[in-house]
Amino acid sequence: MERPTAILRPGLLPEPLIFERGAPGRSGALVDAAAAGGPESSEVLPPALRREDDLAGLPEVSELDVVRHFTRLSQWNFCAATTLYPLGSCTMKYNPVMNEAVAHLSGFADLHPLLPTSWTQGAMELMARLADFLREVSGLPGMTLQPAAGAHGELTGMKMIRAYHVDRGDARRRVLIPASAHGTNPASAALCGYGVTEVPANREGMLDIETVRRLLASDVAALMVTNPNTLGVFERDIAAIGAAVHDAGALLYCDGANMNALMGVAKPGDMGADVLQFNLHKTFSTPHGGGGPGAGPVAVSARLEEYLPIPRLVRDASGWRWSDDFPGAIGRVRSFHGNFGMLVRAYCYMRALGGDGLTDATAMAVLNANYVRARLQGTYPLAYPTPSLHECVFSDRDLEPTGVHTLDVAKRLLDYGFFAPTIYFPLVVPGALMIEPTETESKETLDEFVAALEGIAAEARRDPEMVKSAPHATFVGRLDETRAARRPVLRWTPPEPER
């Protein structure tokens, strides 16, 4: 195996691992250990409690080494700031720079979570206002800002559903989940001790109310739906389905990952939802960070308010304070009060856009997705002809004779300078290409993107091998994932010393 010493792509510099840089004895930041006096650790810690390896294996580099290293690595990433990132279901909209400036204010960034609440009224006020905004968007009365991400919100919501049923003397055993659902839905239900029954979609890519009714046995605790679902299709019968779920004594969980399609269009509370988790890192513009941190606030119906996790924000004559004094609560789901830094960014965004701006964001997200859909449906077959909202799902069926598959199309798109759509998801669409442009992309960008996908379809017919061996113009070529999984190398180890 070769070290990446060759220049991978003109203009980009190679870079080893940080552990391969530097020299023994170097440090980028040293402090004077004696500055405040006090005994040395060797006088205080008995030998059995002392570190045994003197931190061997950690980097020995200068500040400039570090700056070069991470700046170079950053240049190997595609990101929303450099290109269209049309990952379906992920809502990679523009992350306003203003949010970052605000989150770094010392009054937010340097605030210890256990300060007396008389010192944190500004932070708590911000959280209370954000909770109110999210209540309004969801149409639901109860709210917790604690969960750290969408999946964590699902877990929190399903725990509340379980607590509700346990209180009624009947924990119930199963949760119904559509086959098109995101993997976190069944995984979150399972973490709460539930078995999962899959609900098939009908020919329109929607839930069928008769099928749901048939599956709603007395041991079903909840139906977990995503609306619009992962095909971008609005569940037309959702209100009737919600009523059927309630008639069976079960509850309706709504996965709110797709709320970018619904602002000003429909409120989950009006559909009968009992729980809705938001993904602030999707709908409300907090950056994805290459995999988080996000935030997954959860809104609930009146039925579930008593089960919301602790601590809860309460207001009395002297202002906001935290309270754990809620006997019905499911308990605590993480430390402290939530991913406050992300809540600041989301509030900042919602405040700037206002009700009219959020409504416009949804409208333009739907317009952009439908534009891409209209432009591409002659080139790639739509998975379902049903009208869709903020995203659209195609398949690779028409490329079958060329031997080119969805994965190849995705890789070739990277050569055109775009990130790829979500692929092979939802699982109900063979060879799915799921595109969510979001509202912040311009018509020119979408036209270039469409032209790229049309170009790839033509290339697949003309020169399938070239497409199948893509990408050709990226920082590295196609990577061997099988090898990575078969012989996992999950950390760097120093080379054997030469003899």
Place this chain on the structure above:
Amino acid sequence: MRFTPHTEGDVRAMLATIGAESVAALVAHVPAALRDVAALRLPPGIDEREVRAEMASLAAANGRPDAVVFLGAGAYPHFIPAAVEQLAGRAEFATAYTPYQPEVSQGTLQVTFEFQTAIAALTGMELANAGMYDGATAAAEAVLMTQRLRPGRPLVAVSRALHPQYRAVIATYLAGLPDAELVEVPYREDGTTELPSDALLARASCLVLGYPNVFGAIEDLEHTAAAVHAAGALAVSATAEALALPLLRTPGGAGVDIAVAEGQSLGLPLAYGGPGLGLFASRQSFVRNLPGRLVGETVDTLGRRGYVLTLATREQHIRRERATSNICTNHGLCALQATIYLSLLGRHGLRAVAERNLRGAHALAARLGRAGRLRFAAPYFNEFVLEIRGARRRWETALADGVVAGLPLGDWYPELEDCLLVCATELHDTAAHARLASALEQGGT
């Protein structure tokens, strides 16, 4: 404000291509009964200058400019070099998604591989994952993992000296396992955890210890792990203050099976308690049971080294209800920021800053000798329990002077009503120490 770029002409042209009359027509298939009541009653939008002014005034309503704060208890104030936040804030890192297309995500992937390597080294463990939400959820996931690894053992033993929020989160997560039962193990007079009986351990999947624990006390992990293993259970250490690790016997060296930690101390701001960073490290042999993402090394078509997400068959998007965890989005950017911090300080800087913390806290404890006494005799790092008559009253008096004299422990431990949990880091100089000493001495009179 608007971030939508559409001109009227764009909208018209796009609608013509779609074949729709209006933008409203695109949502007409949503039932009217829902649409009719969907208007958002939110304040109208404002411009950036107005938003910034409002946010600045909310930020200004927090804290006190002249304050000195001696709070730790799970979130630790440390100095963050400018390079750390500047590099981590680069849009190339911050505005990327989880690296699903490795050929254009090598930046994120290589950093994550470096993170896994650095966390394995810091904890002395064989491997680490790409990170979890925070220390408390990482501890809960560790407990669930021990339940998978040791089936038929319904008990989960946790030290009563483990941070109460960690214990609470473990309890919440465990509620989904019908047979599992949480048992709390008492602490001893010196502040460390009592060894549970063999009978208890024989029915337990694990014992979880804080390292240091919530009192700042440093547990004898090696001794405990040996006893836990003799009974067939697994030893889990949970570190809330990751900067203690550069000085302490590593969890791996002490024989621990799973080491989790809160990584906030490694270059992340306090941010009112979140986002933090869950560190999760374990034995190599447990790799297929690990929760969360893993990045592995591989090669590209030309044989050049590169990195990919790997062993995904453990994860929710492949395994669905049989996944080892439901986690998807984790705290990737926090892991990246911690990697930068660990690199910049490096082997020598980490040791120096840890030493500075330990020495400063001991200097402070000596200085407080006239106001109170150390409640526990066990060795400590940068946090200790001060027993002091009229603790709450003195704490209130100090607060009025802008001194937050740690955390009154009575809320968490009724038997420690006369105790303050005091933390001092490299941010506290001798003048700050003196202010705390005089505030506490005064408060009693």
